[in-house]
Amino acid sequence: xxxxxxxxxxxxxxxxxxxxxxxxxxxxxxxxxxxxxxxxxxxxxxxxxxxxxxxxxxxxxxxxxxxxxxxxxxxxxxxxxxxxxxxxxxxxxxxxxxxxxxxxxxxxxxxxxxxxxxxxxxxxxxxxxxxxxxxxxxxxxxxxxxxxxxxxx
Numbered sequence: 001x002x003x004x005x006x007x008x009x010x011x012x013x014x015x016x017x018x019x020x021x022x023x024x025x026x027x028x029x030x031x032x033x034x035x036x037x038x039x040x041x042x043x044x045x046x047x048x049x050x051x052x053x054x055x056x057x058x059x060x061x062x063x064x065x066x067x068x069x070x071x072x073x074x075x076x077x078x079x080x081x082x083x084x085x086x087x088x089x090x091x092x093x094x095x096x097x098x099x100x101x102x103x104x105x106x107x108x109x110x111x112x113x114x115x116x117x118x119x120x121x122x123x124x125x126x127x128x129x130x131x132x133x134x135x136x137x138x139x140x141x142x143x144x145x146x147x148x149x150x151x152x153x
Contacts, residue, residue: 001029004147005120006107006137008035009076012122016152017080020120021087023150032114033080033094035073036106039063063098070096104140111147118148 005020007013017033024031077094084092099106111119123138138151 001027002032002114002116003027003029003118003120004032004034004107004111004114004116005080006034006036006103006122006141007076007080008122009073010122010124012124012152014122016120016122016150017083019150019152021084021089023118023120024084024089025087029117030091031084031089031093032110032116033077033084033092034107034110035077035094035096036103036110037063037065037069037073037096037098038103038106039098039100063100065096065098102137102140104137104144107137107141108144108146111145116147118150119145120150120152123151123153 003020003024005017007017020031073096077096081092081094097106097110099109101109107119107121110116119141121138121141123136138149142149142151
């Protein structure tokens with residue numbers, strides 16, 4: 001059994017992380033903590049697949065994560081790892097996942113890669129035009145994931 005949790009440094013992601021720790025502790029299972037860094041063109045037009053920016057990413061077979069993102073997210077991920085270990089979870093891994101796809105698409109692919117049993121994700125509760133233009137990671141994951149999804153608010 002594999003529990004995956006998506007984090008981004010937000011309060012809803014922290015709530016999802018706490019729920020994932022509680023679940024994994026009860027199930028005595030592995031936890032994978034993932035921050036998905038989407039290529040900047042991914043969320044611009046829903047339904048149109050993102051492609052590398054030929055001016056900045058020429059020759060890159062996989063997207064790159066800027067150093068400032070790594071410097072910001074690495075301490076957060078390590079803190080979550082330590083929190084999970086302190087709660088008694090022995091098998092914990094965290095990673096920054098760069099993708100050409102959207103954040104939701106990256107999460108769905110990662111759950112398949114690890115054969116995750118459940119994915120925990122936070123919801124910011126966007127509605128109306130903001131949700132229509134930006135989209136909802138939680139909504140995308142629920143509609144496209146092959147594993148169970150827990151949405152924390």
